Amino acid sequence: MSAFSENAQAFIADGPRLAWHDKAIWFVRQKRDTARAAVPEWEELRATASQIKAHTLSRLAGYLEQFEANAIELGAVVHWARDADEHNRIVHEILRERGVKRLVKSKSMLTEECHLNPYLEERGIEVVDTDLGERIVQFRHEPPSHIVMPAIHLKKEEIGDLFHEKLGTPQGLADPKALTEAARQHLREKFLAADAGLTGVNFAIAETGGIVVCTNEGNADLGTSLPPLHIACMGIEKIVPGTRELAVFLRLLARSATGQPITTYTSHFHGPRPAGELHVVIVDRGRSKILGRNEFRASLKCSRCGACLNTCPVYRRSGGHSYGVTVPGPIGSTLAPHADAAKYAGLPFASTLCGSCSDVCPVHVDLHHQLLAWRGELARQGLVPLGKRIVSRVGAFVLARSWLYQIAGKLVRWVVPLLPARLLRANAWGRQRDLPPMPRESFSEIWRKRGRS
């Protein structure tokens, strides 16, 4: 059993929580459906976005260099990081040189991927995540369970208990409004005390050298307006050619993510603010490897909207933590094995290949085809359990010979009714499900008789 299977099984064991989690996330999928229905040209937008991304990926190096030149022109400092280590070293070096002790962060899945927080904390820097959901999971010392809604796995009562312990809110207080207010006051102090602010990047514009950060809480703006130093970390795939293309993505992103027409704040940064510093760290971390793999390249189109998580019947019923990786859900299951195929070999199988992910994706990532392609790749590398391999081999041998297939089928239909119920209920099918009654004759046998009559 894969690590994912074990985690998912544990998640499902709590029936009421399972039902609640599925409903809470399905609600977001429905909000997305409603928001999308208000845009008659939705499918045209998706197709356009997908083509823009395909084009950009085909000239990625050129666009990145154009972005770099324009960002420098605007007064930013641009850094390049090959992997997570290099990224973390660069960020730490910038902070260390300026004597930064307190850093406020707005949401960045990339720095989660790179495990930047523990890296900086070990080196004596206080790191405060300022997105409410991120702050909640940071208090709990756990990773986000969703890329857009990091604390979606928690009920408001659990957050009430957490805030009682961490922020001294009254015991039993679970009113979301009051809890948010408590977090706001707490974070306000952190913003005021910070020496530097770090943000992710939703879009980097090659044509202008500017970056765009989308948030709902305005925390990116506070974190970059108060302290004099702004560090922005981005994966190489975040580039868009120009502002015209940006507009396409801004119409798709929030509608797909949360069902909002647009995020509350869409913050454009073009160079550092007066007397301030802006550093942009551009990170590869395995992305160029994916760029070189034909069947998986399209996954680099992903804008991390989370729509595929929300629609995924498996994600909704297993929870983000079951995946054991920073980006869960269908997109996570196709990205993770690039980093470590053996470790994440279970993830491409955490899917019924229902295809809903591919149909909600605002940039046409063929997610369920990628999961299938991964299964093939894992089998080729010998990373699928031997039992499965043997069953497949034997099955293929039998099915390649119609006489043998007919005998095997007859045998199964004859033997199964003779087996004691106890035995039929002692396997993965039978523990919770009955088998259908076994027919006496196969269709092939019926057809042969019909031919004689």
Add this chain to the structure above:
Amino acid sequence: MLEVALFVPCYVDQLYPAIAVATVELLERFGVKVHYPERQTCCGQPMANSGFFDDAVPLVRRMADVFAPYEHVVCPSGSCTSMVRNHTEALVPGDDGVLALRKKTFELCEFLHDVVKVRPEGRFPHRVGLHQSCHGLRGLRLGSGSERLVSPSNKVRALIEGLDGLQLLELARPDDCCGFGGTFAVAEEALSCAMGRDRIADHERAGAEVITGTDISCLMHMDGLLRRERKPQRVLHVAELLAEATA
């Protein structure tokens, strides 16, 4: 006269022969002559979906060979049809026989709706929930699906909704997956059963007596849960429903 070769998925042949019988009856009723090439076995989907592409390749070639003499191939399963149409090219690239097979293979409802162009008349006085199996819905586009913003359409619905007495029910989640997923059903037993129970509950709330659909694999999974839990709803493949209604 239209002539077709019947492609009966292996699990239908062995476990649900009545569905194949109903398919033959139905096609003949609409004036189609049915052939059944007896050498057929399986399209290779179980192996391919598990990642064992090499094991599936000979079965795909075999399919192309067995069905080579026929103009149309009709199959009472969206999933197996989707395997043939959408996944065999990657397994056996550039093969003329496989390409021909992909082009001429139809799911039963799709064939009745698009090629024979029938509007079945008959009587089926029951409250019916339609389970839209994913591979038929999204792989073959038998219906528009809830994700994309396209004009609503549904070939299966179009075939059954005109039957006298049939009350087609509206579901809260009309196309969420039932959790069968082939080997997923046993490899991820807990998830699979949780998904199946949620689907059943949706049909129950809508007041279904009968749950129908294009794929008995999904229906077998839901039926297994229904019977274990001694629930009154029954599953019925759409071929059987149509054959019974138009008899």
